[in-house]
Amino acid sequence: MTEKDAVNTIEHAVDVLEGGGLVAFPTETVYGLGADANNPQAIESIYAAKGRPSHHPVIVHIAKPADLWRWVTTDQLSQVLAQRLSDAFWPGPLTLICRRDPSVPAAVSGGQDTIGVRCPAHPVAQALLNAFAHRRGNERSGIAAPSANRFGQVSPTRRQHVVHEFTDRVAAGMPVLEGGNSAVGIESTIVDVSRVNQGQGVVLLRPGGIDAQAIEAIIGEPLQAPNDQAPRVSGSLKAHYAPHTPLQLLDVATLSSVSSHDRQAVVLRACELERLPTAMRNQSNITIVTMPDDPLPYAQALYARLRDLDQDGFTKLVWINVPPGQAWDAIRDRLTRAAAAFES
Ligand code: TXA
Ligand code: MG
Numbered sequence: 293m294t295e296k297d298a299v300n301t302i303e304h305a306v307d308v309l310e311g312g313g314l315v316a317f318p319t320e321t322v323y324g325l326g327a328d329a330n331n332p333q334a335i336e337s338i339y340a341a342k343g344r345p346s347h348h349p350v351i352v353h354i355a356k357p358a359d360l361w362r363w364v365t366t367d368q369l370s371q372v373l374a375q376r377l378s379d380a381f382w383p384g385p386l387t388l389i390c391r392r393d394p395s396v397p398a399a400v401s402g403g404q405d406t407i408g409v410r411c412p413a414h415p416v417a418q419a420l421l422n423a424f425a426h427r428r429g430n431e432r433s434g435i436a437a438p439s440a441n442r443f444g445q446v447s448p449t450r451r452q453h454v455v456h457e458f459t460d461r462v463a464a465g466m467p468v469l470e471g472g473n474s475a476v477g478i479e480s481t482i483v484d485v486s487r488v489n490q491g492q493g494v495v496l497l498r499p500g501g502i503d504a505q506a507i508e509a510i511i512g513e514p515l516q517a518p519n520d521q522a523p524r525v526s527g528s529l530k531a532h533y534a535p536h537t538p539l540q541l542l543d544v545a546t547l548s549s550v551s552s553h554d555r556q557a558v559v560l561r562a563c564e565l566e567r568l569p570t571a572m573r574n575q576s577n578i579t580i581v582t583m584p585d586d587p588l589p590y591a592q593a594l595y596a597r598l599r600d601l602d603q604d605g606f607t608k609l610v611w612i613n614v615p616p617g618q619a620w621d622a623i624r625d626r627l628t629r630a631a632a633a634f635e636s
Contacts, residue, residue, distance in 0.1 A: 299465055299467050300467050300468060300469055300470065302416075302419050302420055302423050302469070303423065304467060305317070305420055305423075305467045305469060306420070306423045306424050306427050308466075308467055309326065309327065309328050309334075309424055309435065310328070310424075310427065312327070312328065312331055312333055312334040312337070313327070313334070313337075313466070314326065314327055314334070314337060314338060314341060314461070314466055315327075315420070315435075315466070315467045315468075315469070316440045316454045316458070316466065316467065316468040316469065317416060317417055317420050317435075317437070317468075317469040317471065318414050318416050318417060318451070318469060318470070318471020318472065318474065319353070319412040319413075319414045319417045319471075319474065320384070320385060320412060320413045320414045320417075320474060320475045320476045320501070321385045321412070321474060321476045321477070321478065321479050321480050321500070321501050322439045322440070322447040322448055322449055322474055322477070322478070322479055322595070323439070323440040323447075323448040323449065323450075323451070323453065323454050323468075323471070323474065324351075324353065324417075324435075324437030324438065324439060324440055325338055325341060325342065325437055325438060325439070325440035325454075325458075326338075326353070326420075326435040326436065326437035327435065327436050327437070328424075328433075328435070328436070329352045329353075329363075329396075329397075329400055329433075329434035329435055329436035330396075330397065330431075330432065330433070330434070331397070332397040332398075332399040334436075335350065335397065335399040335400055335436050336399065338350060338436065338437070338438060341458065341461060342438060342441070342442055342443050343442050343443045344438065344443040345443075346399075346402065347402040347403060348402050348438075349400065349401045349402040349404055349406075349407070349408060350400055350402075350408070350436045350437060350438045351387050351408040351409065351410050351436070351437060351438065351480075352400055352407060352408065352409050352410075352434040352435070352436050353409075353410055353411070353412055353417065353421060353434060353435045353436075353437055354409060354410070354411050354421065354433075354434045355411070355418065355421035355422045355424075355425045355433070355434075356411060357378045357379070357382040357383070357411050359411070359425075359432070359433075359434065360374065360378060360388070360390075360409050360411075362393070362432040363390075363392070363393055363396055363407055363409055363432070363434065364390035364391060364392065364393055364407060364409065365390075365391050365392070365393045365394070366390055366391065367488075367489045369488045369489050370390060370391070370485045370486060370488050370489065373485045373488060373494060373511055374388050374390055374485050376510055376511065377483065377485070377507065377510060377511065378411070380506075380510045381502055381506075381507075381510075382410075382411040382413075383411045383412055383413035383418065384411075384412075384413045384501070384502065385410075385412075385413075385476050385479075385480040385481060385500060385501025385502055386410065386480055386481050386483065386500075386501070386502050386507075387408045387409065387410040387480045387481070387482045387483070387498075387500075388408070388409050388410070388483060388485060389406050389407070389408050389482060389483065389484040389485065389486050389497065390406065390407060390409065390485060390486050391405060391406055391407070391486050392404075392405055392406055392407035393407075400436050406484070406486045408482065409434075410480055414471055414474075414475075415471075416469050416470070416471040417471070420435070420469065421433075421434075421435060439479060440453075440454045440457065440458070440468075441453075441454075441457050442457055444533075444534060444633070445457070445533075445534065446533055446534070446535055446595050446598050446599055446602075446630075447478075447479060447533065447595050448595070449473060449474040449477050449592070449595045449596055450472075450473055450474075450596060451468055451469075451470050451471065451472075453595070453596070453599060454468045455468055456599075473592065473596070474592070475592065476500075476501040476591060476592070477591040477592035477593065477594055477595060478500055478501060478591045478594060478595070478622050478623065478626060479498065479500045479501070480498075480500045480501050480502070481496070481498065481499060481500035481501055481502040481503075481504070481507065481622070482496075482497040482498040482500065483495065483496060483497065483507060483515070484496075484497050484518075492516065492519070493513065493514075493515075493516040494507075494511055494513065494515055494516065495515065495516045495517070495518050495519075496515040496516070496517065496518075497518055498625070499621040499622040499625050500622045501591075501622070503618060503619065503621075504618060504621065505618055533626045533629050533630045534629070534630045534633035534634070535598045535599070535601065535602040535609065535630065536602050537601065537602050537606050537607070537608065537609050538607070538608050538609070538634040539608075539609045539611055539627075539630050539631050539633075539634060540608060540609070540610050540611065540631060540634070541611050541613050541627055541628065541630075541631040542610060542611070542612060542613065543612070543613055544560060544564050544567045544568070544612045544613075545567075547568070547569070547572075547610070547612065548569060550572060550575070550578060550610055553577070554577060554606075554607035554608060555577050555578075555579070555605065555606050555607055556577060556578055556579070556606055556607060556608045556609070556610055557578075557579045557580075557581050557601055557604070557606045557608075557609050557610065558572065558578055558579070558580050558581065558610045558612070559581045559582075559583060559597070559601070559609060559610070559611045559612060560580075560581075560582065560583065560611075560612035561582065561583050561584065561585050561590070561612070561614070562582040562583070562584070562585055563585045564612060565580070565582065568580070579604075579606070581597070581601065583597065587614075587619045587620050587623060590614070590623060591622065591623055594623060594626065598630070611627060611630075611631070613627060614627065
């Protein structure tokens with residue numbers, strides 16, 4: 293076993309978590325930067341590593357769906373809904389926002405009275421969560437983890453992305469568990485059931501790996517949009533998930549010309565290539581980059597493509613927006629926020 297491999301075993305990762313340290317691990321959505329969810333100081337160190345404001349809540353990842361009840365307190369209505377949703381979608385890319393049990397450190401919630409909980413499906417995440425739970429015996433256990441990127445940046449979907457983002461910490465021995473390419477590729481869908489008894493309904497805070505329609509089919513009512521009282525979600529900041537290279541989001545129908553000065557990438561689905569004006573296809577300063585035609589492979593490729601293009605020295609990424617329709621909601625959401633970072 294090489295030195296690198298020794299640092300990246302599940303058992304060593306559990307040692308690090310127990311000691312209050314940070315461990316990066318794969319999930320089916322994106323890689324997470326994890327700490328012991330029962331240790332407020334360890335949670336603080338996530339904020340420091342990410343450069344993230346400390347009033348932003350993080351998601352607690354649990355080994356099995358039934359562990360949810362150790363982290364939350366529920367009224368009857370939200371309990372029924374949370375149970376139905378966890379039965380339908382866990383383990384998987386859904387995060388439930390419930391009221392936080394008073395015994396849970398406020399640090400995981402950025403001081404809010406709610407808590408986000410998810411049971412991920414990725415086998416390495418499962419192995420880590422189970423090993424950590426095993427070590428804890430009967431105590432409540434969970435791993436608090438935001439996406440393993442610096443605040444506001446593109447989420448990681450490959451181990452290498454995490455290493456690139458946290459070079460210093462990795463050099464200093466932070467474990468980064470290998471889990472291949474994230475199968476979903478964008479973050480979990482976040483649904484708030486914490487205020488259903490106040491007539492707020494079930495609120496969709498962030499579209500993601502699970503379609504809103506599938507959730508509505510399980511709860512038997514439409515999802516609501518967040519209002520002023522909705523909990524803060526940094527992933528729903530207007531500008532987020534941004535690359536360093538300016539990104540402009542355009543519709544293929546309105547794309548008539550791109551300036552001839554700078555080296556630019558035009559990114560669009562392969563099936564839309566023929567809609568691109570011929571002149572543009574022959575413009576020497578333009579590199580045409582194709583994305584998959586369908587939402588699932590598109591989501592899988594999205595963040596890796598953004599990171600790669602960011603390394604290529606383009607002055608601008610002209611990104612052709614995805615089609616209308618719910619199947620594309622989560623992707624459109626991420627692209628819109630990435631582009632918003634460059635709007636003045
Ligand atoms: O797929 C995912 O959700 C990934 C993987 C690692 O699980 N995690 C992730 O974490 O995307 P993060 O921190 O980058 O985004 C989590 C979002 C944030 O926007 C945060 O504000 C929101 O979840 N959140 C967490 N707890 C919350 C709470 N109690 N109330 C409202 N929003 C919450
Ligand atoms: Mg994030």
